[in-house]
Amino acid sequence: MGLETALGHSFLTTRLDAAVNWGRKYSFFQYPFVTACCGMEYMSTFASVYDISRFGAEYPRFSPRQADVLFVVGTVNEKLAPVLKRVYDQMCEPKWVVSFGVCATSGGFYDNYATVQGIDKIIPVDIYIPGCPPRPEAVLDALIKLQQKVAKESVLDRKYR
Amino acid sequence: MSSYLLDTLKARFTDAVLATHAFRGDETAVIRKEALAEAAAFLKKELGFDFLMDLTAADYLPREPRFELVCHFYSSAHNYRLRLKCPVPADDAAVDSLTPLWAGANWFEREVYDMFGIKFNGHPDLRRILMYDGFEGHPLRKDYPLKKRQPRLPHKD
Secondary structure, three states, rough: OHHHHHHHHOOOOOOOHHHHHHHHHHHOOOEEOOOOOOOHHHHHHHHHOOOOOHHHOOOEEHHHHHOOOEEOOOOOOOHHHHHHHHHHHOOOOEEEEEOHHHHHHHOOOOOOEEOOHHHHHHHOOOEEOOOOOOOOHHHHHHHHHHHHHHOOOOOOOOOOO | OOOOOHHHHHHOOOOOOEEEEOOEEEEEEEEHHHHHHHHHHHHHHHHOOEEEEEEEEEEEEEEEEOOOOOOOEOOOOOOOEEEEEEEEOOOOOOOOOOOOOOOOOOHHHHHHHHOOOEEEEOOOOOOOOOOOOOOOOOOOOOOOOOOOOOOOOOOOO
């Protein structure tokens, strides 16, 4: 088996992408941008029964500069839109965005003068979670799907998205 | 059925009270907007209404007078409630502020101004409270276009 066989078992070879993505996908630091009732389901996902830390996404970081994944949890209105954009811009690459619930995804039933009809009008989104609000199982499913998505990326990608 | 509150109000403001009605103990007086501040002061000082529970408005387009200001008062000493309503015409959408009487009227009036465009004379700081600077129009007016959006950031697609 290649170099390991020739040089002994003290190291192994892999691709850079595989090693880096392995580290990234099991250590998501989330920034919870919580604006509405979906936050309750987010807290439930976070707490001991569903325990999101089983998937390596242990810490919510309340500074965007320390976060990898932006969870937009709840309704975003036009007044708040510049704040969300600013939080997103403050996050360091690589960064991902999860749209949590129908309000963040499409405005939900708030089809009115005040509400942004989906946060993808403002920032790019990687994973959408449907539901009003989504069950914690759906959130964990989205997290796993995001991990799968990250596993397919290259360290050369996403530099200037 | 006679009502102490409504009878007192009618006796004191004979010309200003346009109508009164009561439904299951909820008493309402419709009053001319010029007399609102005076009537509210009377309620507070003479009848013990120490709490302004709510102040809001409704748009009855195409009725004229178009708007109606609605104030809910409560007396914690007597456990009385009373509602005052004021018809407000579109071409003179301005009412005397109740903020000098109840400090809590401040944000209610800003909200009514923001949503309906009714101005309050004597309000200390009549700015929008819910919508952002640069927002045009008043979104709870019935003639505000249903699908009109005023994004602060340019939207993609």
